[in-house]
Amino acid sequence: EPEVTQTPSHQVTQMGQEVILRCVPISNHLYFYWYRQILGQKVEFLVSFYNNEISEKSEIFDDQFSVERPDGSNFTLKIRSTKLEDSAMYFCASRAIHTGELFFGEGSRLTVL
């Protein structure tokens, strides 16, 4: 069964460093998403991506964040100059065309020290 894969599973970084989280969505899906969950809080929407551009983004997704799909397979989330409050589990998801359900990766846990 096709699945969404994410790397790394866990990254520890120093405050101020740049982090790139990678995702390989399901190949025939068209919409891609990043969500995050800060420990003990709700899963929060960050950004959606369609046709090689951002279609929606939340207030969280400020200039510190960027996404791209450089090679038609990988979908990356870049966090510049990480802050302590960026520590969270980041989930990538892609949306099934007909049912609308989201298929999630297993998440990348980011720890900012």
Place this chain on the structure above:
Amino acid sequence: ILNVEQSPQSLHVQEGDSTNFTCSFPSSNFYALHWYRWETAKSPEALFVMTLNGDEKKKGRISATLNTKEGYSYLYIKGSQPEDSATYLCASVGANDYKLSFGAGTTVTVRA
């Protein structure tokens, strides 16, 4: 972002017992309601996507109902088994976009 609430936050169920829990969401501008099952150290897995008022969906021992007029959905687990232990997330989708707004989840623990 839509305000989605789930209750209870957690519950403990004896193996073999049935249980249910609630997701409430804004009824205005509604497009779809998703349920996901999330086991520890795994990715959330879609259970149901529901769009129509009165819709009922079933997958094995798990079923869900939807009331879009009053803005709630119930998830039912019949004859709970230890493998049903997980956090169950609901998410509402508004008509203007396809951003899922998640509830905080209901964590179910089934005791053998």
